[in-house]
Amino acid sequence: SQKIEQNSEALNIQEGKTATLTCNYTNYSPAYLQWYRQDPGRGPVFLLLIRENEKEKRKERLKVTFDTTLKQSLFHITASQPADSATYLCALGIRQGAQKLVFGQGTRLTINP
Amino acid sequence: NAGVMQNPRHLVRRRGQEARLRCSPMKGHSHVYWYRQLPEEGLKFMVYLQKENIIDESGMPKERFSAEFPKEGPSILRIQQVVRGDSAAYFCASSSGGELSGNTIYFGEGSWLTVV
Numbered sequence: 474s475q476k477i478e479q480n481s482e483a484l485n486i487q488e489g490k491t492a493t494l495t496c497n498y499t500n501y502s503p504a505y506l507q508w509y510r511q512d513p514g515r516g517p518v519f520l521l522l523i524r525e526n527e528k529e530k531r532k533e534r535l536k537v538t539f540d541t542t543l544k545q546s547l548f549h550i551t552a553s554q555p556a557d558s559a560t561y562l563c564a565l566g567i568r569q570g571a572q573k574l575v576f577g578q579g580t581r582l583t584i585n586p
Numbered sequence: 587n588a589g590v591m592q593n594p595r596h597l598v599r600r601r602g603q604e605a606r607l608r609c610s611p612m613k614g615h616s617h618v619y620w621y622r623q624l625p626e627e628g629l630k631f632m633v634y635l636q637k638e639n640i641i642d643e644s645g646m647p648k649e650r651f652s653a654e655f656p657k658e659g660p661s662i663l664r665i666q667q668v669v670r671g672d673s674a675a676y677f678c679a680s681s682s683g684g685e686l687s688g689n690t691i692y693f694g695e696g697s698w699l700t701v702v
Contacts, residue, residue, distance in 0.1 A: 507691070509693075514698075515695055515696070516592075516677055516693040516694050516695045517629070517677070518693070519690050519692060519693075522690055562628070564629075573619075573631050573634065573642065574619075574631065574691060576621075576628040576629040576630070578627070578628045
């Protein structure tokens with residue numbers, strides 16, 4: 474069956490450290506993968522997109538890797554800050570006739586001062 | 587994120603009533619998507635529309651739910667005869683294209699429906 478899983482429901486990290494979130498999937502062939510941030514009571518905010526033929530993407534303190542062999546994406550936040558505390562969502566852009574995102578459950582990240 | 591406008595932000599309906607949720611996409615975007623987020627669950631795709639056309643409604647419940655994106659005006663998600671299980675956050679998103687190369691999809695702030 475098709476699944477997309479984010480490694481943990483909640484992650485606590487000390488301020489200044491690197492937070493690493495994992496997204497694994499099975500039985501999908503995504504054309505691309507996106508990461509979003511969602512704060513309580515708000516909509517998802519787009520962070521990064523990485524295509525199937527790309528290995529790594531960076532944006533400021535964010536880095537995403539995409540390994541289509543392992544069927545895994547890693548999302549890193551370096552020099553983490555309390556303001557980075559939020560839920561982070563992984564979403565696959567899948568080939569099913571039209572553009573459609575399949576979301577993971579999200580990981581709730583807390584950065585402790 | 588601020589570019590996709592949804593209203594109302596919060597809606598309370600009694601069982602059996604109708605709920606209408608509106609979405610204006612970002613300027614220049616002609617592709618609209620609706621997603622639902624149930625409490626403690628991930629976002630689930632419902633429907634993908636372009637102006638006057640439903641492209642993919644594979645995630646829509648077969649009954650009571652409908653969506654439209656008319657030539658003029660916002661996209662509407664309509665839920666008839668609401669039940670308690672319809673209580674959820676409904677997110678609208680838009681993009682400039684629907685190609686699989688990955689046009690970024692931007693989300694609105696959501697409409698929170700509570701059925702009492």
